[in-house]
Amino acid sequence: xxxxxxFMSLTIVACLLLVSICSTNAQLSTNFYSSSCxxxxxxxxxxxxxxxxxxxxxxxxxLRLFFHDCFVNGCDGSLLLDDTSTFTGEKMxxxxxxxxxxxxxxxxxxxxxxKACPGVVSCADILAITAxxxxxxLGGPTWNVKLxxxxxxxxxxxxANNDIPQPTFSLSQLISSFQKQGLSSSEMVALSGGHTIGQxxxxxxxxxxxxxxxxxxxxxxxxQANCPSTNTGDNNLAPLDVQTPTSFDNNxxxxxxxxxxxxxxxxQLFSGGSTNALxxxxxxxxSRFSSDFVAAIIKMGDIKPLTGSNGEIRKNCRKTN
Ligand code: HEM
Ligand SMILES: *[C@@H]1O[C@H](CO)[C@@H](O)[C@H](O)[C@H]1NC(C)=O
Ligand SMILES: *[C@@H]1O[C@H](CO)[C@@H](O)[C@H](O)[C@H]1NC(C)=O
Numbered sequence: 196x197x198x199x200x201x202f203m204s205l206t207i208v209a210c211l212l213l214v215s216i217c218s219t220n221a222q223l224s225t226n227f228y229s230s231s232c233x234x235x236x237x238x239x240x241x242x243x244x245x246x247x248x249x250x251x252x253x254x255x256x257x258l259r260l261f262f263h264d265c266f267v268n269g270c271d272g273s274l275l276l277d278d279t280s281t282f283t284g285e286k287m288x289x290x291x292x293x294x295x296x297x298x299x300x301x302x303x304x305x306x307x308x309x310k311a312c313p314g315v316v317s318c319a320d321i322l323a324i325t326a327x328x329x330x331x332x333l334g335g336p337t338w339n340v341k342l343x344x345x346x347x348x349x350x351x352x353x354x355a356n357n358d359i360p361q362p363t364f365s366l367s368q369l370i371s372s373f374q375k376q377g378l379s380s381s382e383m384v385a386l387s388g389g390h391t392i393g394q395x396x397x398x399x400x401x402x403x404x405x406x407x408x409x410x411x412x413x414x415x416x417x418x419q420a421n422c423p424s425t426n427t428g429d430n431n432l433a434p435l436d437v438q439t440p441t442s443f444d445n446n447x448x449x450x451x452x453x454x455x456x457x458x459x460x461x462x463q464l465f466s467g468g469s470t471n472a473l474x475x476x477x478x479x480x481x482s483r484f485s486s487d488f489v490a491a492i493i494k495m496g497d498i499k500p501l502t503g504s505n506g507e508i509r510k511n512c513r514k515t516n
Contacts, residue, residue, distance in 0.1 A: 222502045227320075227342035232312035239304055239321065243328040246300045251441035254329035255393025256297035261326035262389065262495070263295055264319065266376055267355045269499025271347035272318035274355075275301060275512040288355030293430070294396065298513075301325065305512045318512035319344035323496050333392055335443025336485040341496055345506035348515045362399045362458040366468045369460060376498055378491065384464055384473045385487040386495065390435040391447035395457055397422035398429040403459045409466060411454045418457070433457060448478035 228235045247254045264274040267285055274291070275298065276284040285291055301318070304325060308316050320342045331337045360372040373383040403410065404418045414437065421431050434440035435457050436447050447461075451474055456462035465474045477484040507516050 223341035223343045223497065223500055225339040225341055228312070228316060231315045232308070234311050235308065235316060236324065238307050238311050239324045240328050242300065242304045242307055243325055244332055246297075246303070247329065247332045251333070252392075252394060253297060253300060254333045254441070254443075255389075255435075256295070257300060257329040258326045258389055259393065260295060260297055260301070261322045261492075262386075263291060263355070263359055264322050265495050265498045266358050266360075266372075268347070268351060269501070270319050270323065270344055270496055271499070271501050271506060272322065272344075272509065272512060273347040273350040275318050275322075276347075276350045276515070277513040279514075282350075283352050284350040285352055285355040288352045288359070290359040290361065291355060301512055309510070314508055314510065316508070317344050317346045317506075318509050319346055319500065321512070326492070330443050333441055333443040336489050338489045338493060341493065343502055344500040345502060346509040346512075346515075347501060347506055360460065362395075362460045363402070364460050364463070366463040366466065366470065369463060376495070378494065380470060381473055381487070382491040382494060384470050384477070385484065385491040387461065387464060388445070388447050388477065388484055388488050390458070390461060391443055391445070392440060393435050394432040394440065395435055396429060397431040397433070400433065400457050400459070403457070403462070407459065407462070409454055409462055410456075414455045435461070445477055445481040445484045448474050448484065452478045 243254075243257065246257075260274060261270070263285075264270055264272060267273055274285050274295070276282070276286075278284050278287060286295070301321060304321055305318060308321065323340050323342065323344070327338060327340050358372070358375065360369055364372065369383055370380045373380070373386075378386070400418065401422055401424065404415045404422060405424050418433055421433065422428055437450055437455050437457070438446040450456055451461055451465040454462065456465070464470045477487075510516055
């Protein structure tokens with residue numbers, strides 16, 4: 196009797212433990228596909244490398260896809276679903292429409308992976324590996340990617356509109372937006388270092404270069420030359436990192452210390468508020484930036500994954516099975 200009741204309580208403790216493991220996403224693991232798809236890493240890497248060789252910016256575009264997927268109901272591949280006459284996805288949401296790119300590269304990766312291991316690897320996991328390989332290909336740090344996410348059968352345009360942070364955001368809005376995803380203000384600053392690569396459209400930074408005062412004036416003039424103050428040239432591009440837009444380094448932080456952040460939101464990180472000191476640290480300590488970025492992007496990859504029998508393994512990243 197006594198031993199059976201202590202067995203019972205042990206069982207209850209074990210179940211509670213399991214539940215807590217499930218809810219902290221410990222079921223994602225770095226070796227998830229090691230027997231079911233042993234060549235996954237090399238398959239993804241070779242497509243990413245050739246895409247970046249063709250166009251260096253593609254590394255930035257691919258990294259951003261992972262961010263925009265994870266921030267909208269978790270890292271579940273929802274961003275990749277195309278709109279149809281009966282389905283509204285996330286691609287036309289305001290932060291994505293005319294801006295996110297790289298879906299053809301994801302298709303290429305998916306078909307290479309399907310050839311090697313049909314029906315095994317999720318599109319959500321492909322985004323996670325692709326983000327890592329893009330950072331590495333552009334000279335940034337590497338990390339072991341946690342895997343085992345499954346793909347959503349749904350998407351939400353309204354959540355994409357609400358949960359992806361906007362370039363007009365203030366520091367406190369940026370902090371809240373990341374906090375909503377379980378990410379701290381320091382993790383927000385580290386992840387913003389993603390803007391050490393890639394490009395933005397004139398429409399995303401026009402107000403900043405014409406109407407803000409905490410901007411280096413020579414820098415503002417240079418940017419104005421290719422971004423008219425009126426509503427023309429909306430899609431004209433400028434590098435997010437004025438110094439090295441195809442190298443994953445800490446120049447992004449040096450720029451904002453020098454009031455050369457391109458987006459209003461970038462400059463907010465160094466505008467006298469609570470994140471000033473960390474920006475200063477990253478601007479002078481590249482290895483500290485690298486290790487904090489890696490820890491934060493791993494944590495971002497843990498946002499609400501579908502696991503177990505939830506979701507599905509899509510055959511085509513653009514549509515549900
Ligand atoms: C902190 C809040 C953030 C805001 C407000 C923000 C906003 C933006 C905006 C407005 C653009 C330019 C879009 C365009 O004009 O077409 C952009 C580009 C980009 N963002 Fe962010 N972003 C944020 C965080 C992040 C994070 C966390 C990452 C990744 C770790 C990231 C990676 C990128 C990359 C790589 C690009 C360039 C993409 C390309 O060249 O195709 N961003 N972001
Ligand atoms: C997406 O962008 C295109 C081109 O700028 C525009 O015509 C269209 O109305 C936009 N769609 C939505 C849903 O905002
Ligand atoms: C700058 O601010 C003025 C005054 O508020 C406004 O009329 C103008 O449209 C703004 N220009 C840009 C490019 O945002």
